Amino acid sequence: MNSRRSKGFTLVELVIVLTIIGILASIAWPSFRNYYIRTSRESAKTELLQLSNTQEKIYLNGNAFTAVVTTPYNGRADGGLGIASGKTSDGKYALSIAAGAGAAYTITATPVGGTSQVGDGNITISSDGTRMWGAATW
Numbered sequence: 001m002n003s004r005r006s007k008g009f010t011l012v013e014l015v016i017v018l019t020i021i022g023i024l025a026s027i028a029w030p031s032f033r034n035y036y037i038r039t040s041r042e043s044a045k046t047e048l049l050q051l052s053n054t055q056e057k058i059y060l061n062g063n064a065f066t067a068v069v070t071t072p073y074n075g076r077a078d079g080g081l082g083i084a085s086g087k088t089s090d091g092k093y094a095l096s097i098a099a100g101a102g103a104a105y106t107i108t109a110t111p112v113g114g115t116s117q118v119g120d121g122n123i124t125i126s127s128d129g130t131r132m133w134g135a136a137t138w
Helices: 011-062
Strands: 093-099 105-111 123-126 131-133
Touching: 011 093, 011 105, 011 123, 011 131
Parallel strands: none
Antiparallel strands: 093 105, 105 123, 123 131
């Protein structure tokens, strides 16, 4: 009797392995995407806290807050926060400041179009300590 040993994979075995890989990928991809979006959001929140601290330093120096994100930081209200691009460090949120009545401000991070953050909602921090992500506090 001739006994031949098979070397390699059959087409059926290859299809089964590819099917299993496809199922695992379809389960893992949404989790990875949500993790990626959440990580970028948390990074933006950290940057907003840093900008709020910078605003408080500016207020200590001149009893006023700055209303500009992109102007270089000089420690006074006539300067800015020193973010030349006007975006977060990963470029997924655009930063803006709204000056309120009296000594108040609100810094907002708005998702940039064409990024994974679109539809994630605005993130804000105010001079009174209010922190919002969409309609929820953070």
